[in-house]
Structures are given as structure tokens and as C-alpha cells.
Amino acid sequence: MSKPQKTDKHIKHILIDPESIQKRITELGAEISADYRGKELVLVCILKGAFLFTSDLCRQIDLPQKLDFMAVSSYGDATRSSGIVKIEKDLSESIQGKHVLIVEDIIDSGLTLSYIVKILQDRQPADIKVCVLCNKPSNKQQHVKVDYCGFKLEDEFVVGYGLDFKGYLRNLPYIGVVKDEYR
Numbered sequence: 001m002s003k004p005q006k007t008d009k010h011i012k013h014i015l016i017d018p019e020s021i022q023k024r025i026t027e028l029g030a031e032i033s034a035d036y037r038g039k040e041l042v043l044v045c046i047l048k049g050a051f052l053f054t055s056d057l058c059r060q061i062d063l064p065q066k067l068d069f070m071a072v073s074s075y076g077d078a079t080r081s082s083g084i085v086k087i088e089k090d091l092s093e094s095i096q097g098k099h100v101l102i103v104e105d106i107i108d109s110g111l112t113l114s115y116i117v118k119i120l121q122d123r124q125p126a127d128i129k130v131c132v133l134c135n136k137p138s139n140k141q142q143h144v145k146v147d148y149c150g151f152k153l154e155d156e157f158v159v160g161y162g163l164d165f166k167g168y169l170r171n172l173p174y175i176g177v178v179k180d181e182y183r
């Protein structure tokens, strides 16, 4: 039996508990390992939100792999996409001819990921796929093909397991919904 979860005072309710997150990541890792069998991967972790997801996912992918990081900002402190995506940190190695898997925390409007896919596509990788922990399908403004998705969510603002609210709450071990009074 799992331990009762202590919630943070900012959290309205827990949406996905730590065990369910790990179970789903194990499934995703197995699926990715099978799909890319015989190939080598470059995992591109989109900072900061995907840092925990990537660290758990990479250990469930049984393939030769390299890890690289990219940081973009799109939201500032608001809870809706600004439409402006800025590269804060670029990849450290070329992805030309590589099989690239972008690992992102969450897709909402799709603005952030469609921009990242576009600029990485221009660098002539062998192929690019997208793996997101959470997908909010109700809110797409840009069409982004999501190849691997951990969880489909409703249109609620969530935090924890890497996801932040104004930079905070990334350290929560679960994914939860922020109380309306804090938003």
C-alpha cells in the first residue's frame, strides 16, 4: 500500500500520484526502446520543466543514448502562453543525422513545442519525435504531433514533478492542481 501523500498548502488536489507517474514512465520507456530498437537516440530535455521526467525516462530506455538540454521561455510568470518563445540555452552538440527525441513536461497551446520542433528540424536530424509527460488537448493553437504522451489532462493549471508555478513547486513528487486563490 502506498504512503498517504502530504500535500502542499498551494495544492487543491493531487491529480497523479508518484507511483502512477513511475508506472507510466516505465511503459513509455519500454515503448520507446522497442520503437527505436537497433538505433541510437539523442534525448533533448526541455528545461526546466522536463528535468525530473527526463531523468526517470532515460533510465527506462534500454538503448544507446546521449542526453542534451535546451532551455526556452514562453510564459514568464503568467499561466498562459505569451506566444513569444526565446531560446535561453541551446544544445551543446550537433543533431545532424541523429534520432532526436524531444522530452517536454507539458503541451498546452503547442506554441513552445512547435517552435522547438521547427528549429531542430532545420538542423537536419535523421528524425525528430516528441515525448510529453502531460498533454492538454483542449487547448491546441498549433498542431504538434505528439508521439509519446504520459497523461492527457483537462484544461487545468498543474504543478509538481518538474512543473512550476512562478518558478516554485517543481519539487513536489506528484502532479497536482493549484488552488484558485494562488493563481
Ligand code: IMP
Pocket (backbone or CB within 6 Å): 049, 074, 075, 080, 081, 104, 105, 106, 107, 108, 109, 110, 111, 112, 113, 156, 157, 158, 159, 163, 164, 165
Ligand atoms: P504551450 O506553449 O502553450 O504549449 O505551453 C507549454 C509550456 O508552458 C510548457 O513547457 C510549460 O513550461 C508551460 N505550461 C503549460 N501548461 C502548464 C501547466 O499546467 N503547469 C505548468 N506549466 C505549464
Ligand code: MG
Pocket (backbone or CB within 6 Å): 046, 047, 048, 049, 050, 105, 106
Ligand atoms: Mg516547460
